[in-house]
Amino acid sequence: SQKIEQNSEALNIQEGKTATLTCNYTNYSPAYLQWYRQDPGRGPVFLLLIRENEKEKRKERLKVTFDTTLKQSLFHITASQPADSATYLCALGDDKIIFGKGTRLHILP
């Protein structure tokens, strides 16, 4: 069955450094991959979408890569700030998307 894996443990990063989150998937060849941010008690907020024929996408301090050979996406936040602390969800699919469990990111001041 299709499976999405994100680091279940929280990631602690020092302010100003680059945070890198990983999303791995198996038994699946999605055409699209998305990243969302979720704050406690709130609904997810869309960040970036990348297509299978795109290797990399950027938006301000965010960068996403999509390696269909490795079946992996990396999500980078450069010059991280405490306000970037949240849970980040990976989602992928074709006609409908499925979500990973998310990775909690803590940016330490």
Next chain:
Amino acid sequence: NAGVTQTPKFRILKIGQSMTLQCTQDMNHNYMYWYRQDPGMGLKLIYYSVGAGITDKGEVPNGYNVSRSTTEDFPLRLELAAPSQTSVYFCASSSRGSSTDTQYFGPGTRLTVL
């Protein structure tokens, strides 16, 4: 432009009771979705709709029903509530299909079944 609104924010139900979770969007989106999120878990798709009058099952539809009589509203009905339905429920909408377009999420309804 309120986006996606959900009511109620919180609800406690007894086993066997029924309730309807309301969802409304004012962005004229064709696609609407209901997800549930259990603690420490990802979002699971319950039902979705690609337009008024059209609904389809997601990954975990058992115990739920939906209807879509208007573009704006997509209520989720729980019949005979069970403790396994304790979760946070999110409604979302998008202009096109979820994989190719931004989904806008509501604030969620936290449901406890005792």
